[in-house]
């Protein structure tokens with residue numbers, strides 16, 4: 001374990017007067033001289049264990065796809081989600097980097113994605129004598145139209161359909177989990193909140209209302225900071 | 236040289252594991268002034284530590300947007316160090332039987348990320364055999380446990396409503412949060428088909444319980460553990476107060492290998508491997524309490540072999556590891572077209588359910604299965620994480636577009652983007668969680684050929700469902716379809732049929748595994764008495780789900796807590812009487 005953390009935990013433990021013991025007389029840690037110089041600074045922004053830091057830091061430095069493939073993914077991503085008013089295109093929302101990371105993080109993506117990109121270039125070359133990214137916008141769309149609708153696609157397009165569905169999945173997830181994507185969606189959560197039920201205008205729209213019993217039983221949020229008192233409570 | 240170093244200090248009680256059972260035991264024993272050693276295989280953990288915090292992080296702060304990894308099975312914001320597999324700590328299965336085992340290695344164990352559904356067992360649940368002739372009764376009844384449930388409610392906190400339903404005992408509840416939109420629909424629509432929908436019962440503080448813990452601020456992320464301590468995690472709610480008494484030494488990264496015994500067969504302490512230094516230690520105590528989770532405690536007992544106990548410790552019954560059982564589970568999902576195009580607002584609420592359906596057919600005699608299940612519901616405008624928007628080609632051809640025309644499934648472009656926005660919050664999920672009949676032939680045992688990286692022999696599982704569980708899953712699927720139909724929903728995917736056991740999850744998947752050191756009257760039918768004290772070794776106790784005779788259709792943790800409290804107080808009395 002990282003010495004810094006070990007010490008901190010021991011301090012935290014002893015401050016609480018109980019002891020936290022690791023058994024180590026002198027904790028041997030990665031920061032000790034002679035140990036590998038793995039950077040364990042937890043600067044990825046969200047609580048990672050040492051094991052996770054080592055792996056993630058290595059992954060974010062790498063790239064799985066070639067520049068050619070990245071360029072193709074960029075074209076595809078922006079066909080799937082183009083810019084829209086104030087909202088950026090998928091590639092401008094970081095989706096290409098996300099897909100590149102996922103291919104490293106989940107190696108099962110590697111063959112389907114790089115193979116799918118080859119399939120696309122092959123298809124484009126046969127039809128238009130150009131790799132996909134160099135084809136005209138109309139030509140690109142002509143191919144995409146053949147693989148974007150699973151139920152209507154021709155049987156000989158099935159591998160392309162499968163590939164496009166995977167790309168669509170990754171582009172949608174990548175976009176809507178990005179900062180601009182969350183805004184675009186209208187996500188309003190992940191902030192401290194006091195949930196007090198469905199807003200009235202929504203209830204009205206759905207012709208619903210909280211009944212008396214529910215209102216009486218559910219928490220009265222004006223009393224949320226009072227300590228619960230069961231003195232008049234009967235089981 | 237291989238050497239076992241003995242820790243100098245001798246304790247009154249040594250507890251193995253700091254999850255629900257171990258945390259409760261530590262807290263009760265420490266409060267009573269006993270000197271306690273608490274040994275935990277994982278690292279120290281405090282939900283409020285900003286270094287480890289994942290609560291309130293944004294999806295894009297994770298390069299994988301919260302997707303699962305080998306180190307976090309339920310997504311990389313989830314607060315469980317461990318998962319279905321742990322590097323260097325394998326387990327095996329016998330033949331082609333299935334069992335999946337979820338472990339967390341950290342102070343607080345799996346209670347840092349559990350679902351917080353906190354249900355009491357009812358009077359029937361302790362005496363099912365009297366009613367259906369299957370399995371076994373518990374040696375105790377609801378009245379024996381009720382006072383402890385009462386105290387757990389007040390000590391830990393749980394929201395809910397008093398409903399007066401015979402086998403769903405009420406407790407000392409905090410007021411629940413109001414239902415969300417889909418939950419309002421559930422309440423309204425299910426009335427028509429006689430399926431009750433009541434407030435959920437979850438250990439989340441909707442009001443203050445004391446001045447040490449905060450109140451829920453509705454972030455919907457209890458699985459990431461609450462930095463305000465507003466949900467129940469053993470780490471914050473039990474282990475910390477126990478440490479504050481000054482009576483507990485917490486040994487972290489201490490992987491217990493076996494219980495040590497003397498010539499008289501009494502427990503004297505345990506030996507453990509320090510996971511960081513890979514050195515062996517022993518700690519001595521007057522009493523040993525195993526609370527390493529049902530299967531881990533059974534493993535420790537089975538590995539504690541000696542000349543006197545060649546089949547493992549406390550195992551004269553031969554039942555250690557036997558009667559392993561998990562809850563059943565099956566699920567389905569649907570789209571509610573009238574919940575498309577929703578008005579946006581913050582619908583996070585408490586993590587998971589605000590309402591649920593308790594088992595409603597106890598009196599129905601003509602079912603082709605024996606025990607019941609409850610239903611948990613998913614839905615709402617949840618935070619997009621990895622997986623969001625996936626499978627649109629299976630959805631967007633199902634409902635007409637805003638122009639009233641059906642469209643081709645799949646697609647791309649702004650039209651597709653609009654579809655994703657339209658469908659957000661229109662999905663609803665149904666998960667049945669049911670009671671299985673414990674079988675002696677479902678068990679964990681020591682694999683004769685495999686050890687983990689500490690050299691400790693590992694568990695091998697053998698588990699098969701019976702028709703009772705399979706037919707129950709069928710009933711769940713029929714019920715889900717009926718509900719979906721009643722609500723005017725569109726079911727997603729094919730209805731799971733016979734070939735997939737009606738979607739019945741593999742044993743272990745519901746993570747309610749219990750029964751491996753069952754309690755009973757004597758060493759012929761059981762491993763421990765009703766206080767978790769082993770019949771064979773009077774200074775050795777088990778205080779986790781291992782002691783369950785049967786796992787009701789209620790999630791187990793509230794009962795683990797109540798029983799650990801009861802057993803710990805018995806232990807204190809016995810120590811005072813000098814009878815152990």
Ligand SMILES: Cc1cc2nc3c(=O)[nH]c(=O)nc-3n(C[C@H](O)[C@H](O)[C@H](O)COP(=O)(O)OP(=O)(O)OC[C@H]3O[C@@H](n4cnc5c(N)ncnc54)[C@H](O)[C@@H]3O)c2cc1C
Pocket residue numbers: 251252253254255256257274275276277309337338339340341342343344345346348349350351352353354489490491492526527528529531532535746747778779780789790791792793795
């Ligand atoms: C995703 C999820 C959701 C859940 N939801 C619910 C729910 O809503 N309601 C409910 O009631 N239950 C739920 N559960 C189950 C609940 O988490 C368990 O019932 C509960 O945590 C069991 O407590 P325990 O003390 O027996 O074991 P654990 O909480 O697993 O703690 C055991 C501890 O012992 C340690 N340990 C194990 N072996 C050793 C060893 N050899 N030496 C030293 N230490 C050891 C472990 O590292 C661990 O910290 C859920 C579980 C999961 C995973």
Ligand code: SF4
Pocket residue numbers: 290439440450451452453454455456457458460461462463465466584585586
């Ligand atoms: S939902 Fe409430 S209790 Fe759960 S983590 Fe968020 S603030 Fe804490």
